[in-house]
Amino acid sequence: MSSGAWSAVIGACSLIVGVVAFIVLIIQLKLLREQVQNAKDTFIAEQKRIQRQATLEYMTLTLNQRLELERDLPYVEDDASIRKFLSKRERVTEAKAAFWSNLDYFETLATSVNCGIFDIEIVQRVTGPKLVRTFDAYRELIMDARSYYGRPSLYKEMEQLAVSLRALSPNDQRDPSRPSFLR
Numbered sequence: 001m002s003s004g005a006w007s008a009v010i011g012a013c014s015l016i017v018g019v020v021a022f023i024v025l026i027i028q029l030k031l032l033r034e035q036v037q038n039a040k041d042t043f044i045a046e047q048k049r050i051q052r053q054a055t056l057e058y059m060t061l062t063l064n065q066r067l068e069l070e071r072d073l074p075y076v077e078d079d080a081s082i083r084k085f086l087s088k089r090e091r092v093t094e095a096k097a098a099f100w101s102n103l104d105y106f107e108t109l110a111t112s113v114n115c116g117i118f119d120i121e122i123v124q125r126v127t128g129p130k131l132v133r134t135f136d137a138y139r140e141l142i143m144d145a146r147s148y149y150g151r152p153s154l155y156k157e158m159e160q161l162a163v164s165l166r167a168l169s170p171n172d173q174r175d176p177s178r179p180s181f182l183r
Helices: 003-060 063-070 079-087 094-114 120-139 137-149 154-167
Strands: none
Touching: 003 063, 003 094, 003 120, 063 094, 094 120, 094 154, 120 137, 120 154
């Protein structure tokens, strides 16, 4: 074989090696993209798990406090007890202070959910219906307090979360259009 033929064979081999290397590079880039996407998906799933865990830990750690606040308050499904509780015009008693502290607890929880710190699904499963029923039961009092104190955002986070929770699980909530007994 002449040197020109050898050059052609070597050139062809170099071209084949270059094409194979290019194909391997493309395959490696596709694999790398899949790995990056899998890592991203895993990271997002882990962040969601951490958020759910933090939500559940907060709710567990504050359970005794919440139960203590609710001890002297009427059950949110007992309309007669709620009417009686709200009709007392006396100065703020421990029960009334516990009432506002209970609403404050729900407002803090709602703010954390609405800001994306806590997981709405965990809140829905653990205390969603109760939060919605509490807001519905005391809606008029909250609206009156907003006007009286000149604070239009008072318990607004709780109200927004109640709307969101009602939309998440409509069959698990009290009908918000139900006539109010507080009028």
